Amino acid sequence: MSRAPEDPLPSERFEDLIRRRAPAYGLEPDPRTISLTGAYLETLDSWRRKTNLTGPLPSEELVDHALESLLGASLIAGGQRVIDVGSGGGFPAVPLAIARRDAAFTLIEPRVKRVAFLRHVARRLPLRNSEVRQARIEDLSGETFDAATTRAVGALESWVSDGALVRPGGALIAWTTEAHQLEADLAHAFSLEKSLPVPVSRHREIAVFRRTR
Secondary structure (H helix, E strand, O other): OOOOOOOOOOHHHHHHHHHHHHHHHOOOOOHHHHHHHHHHHHHHHHHOOOOOOOOOOOHHHHHHHHHHHHHHHHHOOOOOEEEEEOOOOOOOHHHHHHHOOOOEEEEEEOOHHHHHHHHHHHHHOOOOOEEEEEOOHHHHOOOOEEEEEEEOOOOHHHHHOOOOOEEEEEEEEEEEOOHHHHHHHOOOOEEEEEEEEOOOOOOOEEEEEEEOO
16 A cells, blocks of 8 residues: 655645646646645645545655646636535645636535645635635535536535536536446436546546536
8 A cells, every 4th residue: 555755745845746747737837836736735745644634645646636636727717606525635626726716616525624624724825715614515505606526525416416506507527437427327407518538547537517407
C-alpha cells in the first residue's frame, strides 16, 4: 500500500510538483492558481495526519487529484452558483474555487472534522467566493444552483432525485469512472451532454449532465 511521507511537504514543493505534472493534463495554471493550490495541498497534507481526509496517499497523488479537479474549471461559467456535494478533503471544490474566482461555490459536507478543515482552508487562502456548510443534501430543500459538482459520492442517483438541486438547464458535473451507468440512472431528469477524459487515467472522466426537466 502507498504510504504518505513522514513529514508534510511545504507549499513550495507542491508548487513545483504542480508545474511539473500539469502538462500531462494539458493544463498551464497561472502563478496565482499554482501558489494557492500549493498552499491548499500543504494544509491538506498536514491535516490528514490528524483526521481521515484522504488516506495514506503520496504527495504526487494529492497533486494529481488537484490537477484532475482543475481540469473541470473550463466546464463552469462565470457568474454561476455552484454546489459541491460531499466536499470531504476539498476535491474538486477547492481547486475549482481557486481557479474560478468569477463563480460562487457552496461546499456541502456533513462530517464535523472535514467541515472544520474546509473552513480553515477557506480562511487561510482565502477563498472569498466560497461558503462551507455542515449539511446533508436533504437539508437543502428549496435551494437551486446553476451547477452541482461531485466526486466519489456514492449512490449519486439517489441524492440527485428529481434534479431539484440544479435549476432547469443547469449542469451536474461528476468525476467518475461510470459515466454511461450514471447516464442510465439519471435519465429521468438529466441527459449526458459530454464527457471529458482525464488524460493520465485509463478510466476516469468528468461527465457533464444537463437537467432536462
